[in-house]
Amino acid sequence: MNNKLDKIVKNIADKLSDYQYLKRIVYNRNNYIKIERNVINPFNELMLSNGLPSLCVLYGELNEQYPMEGWDIIGHKYMRQMGKLIGKINSRKGNWIVIDV
Structure with a gap:
């Protein structure tokens, strides 16, 4: 990547590394979408397309690109967070997310 693009990507990745900041942004009322009579937030912490797995x-x-900068540690932090979320779902029997395919 070129230097300017590197800075942009790293800046965004650095901001997204803060889980509390991430949740404040994604759950901000401006990030909800109105579809007919429903208001939804497309963020789902456990979905690959728009959640923590994508991070x-x-x-x-x-x-892979910058192995000495500690990005793997941040990724691992989010994997642990996903494990906690899965544990919460598993501990609440009968409270599963159902997705029609």
Whole structure:
């Protein structure tokens, strides 16, 4: 990547590394979408397309490009967070997310 693009990507990745900041942004009322009579937030912490797994992919790729910068540690932090979320779902029997395919 060129130097300017590197800075932009790293700046965004650095901001997204703060889980509390991430949740404040994604759950901000301006990030909800109105579809007919429903208001939804497309963020789902456990979905690959728009949740924490996609951030793990991002940090894994950043670690491949910049192995000495600690991006793998951030990715691992999000993997642990996903484990906690899965544990919460498993502990609440009958409270599963159902997705029609």
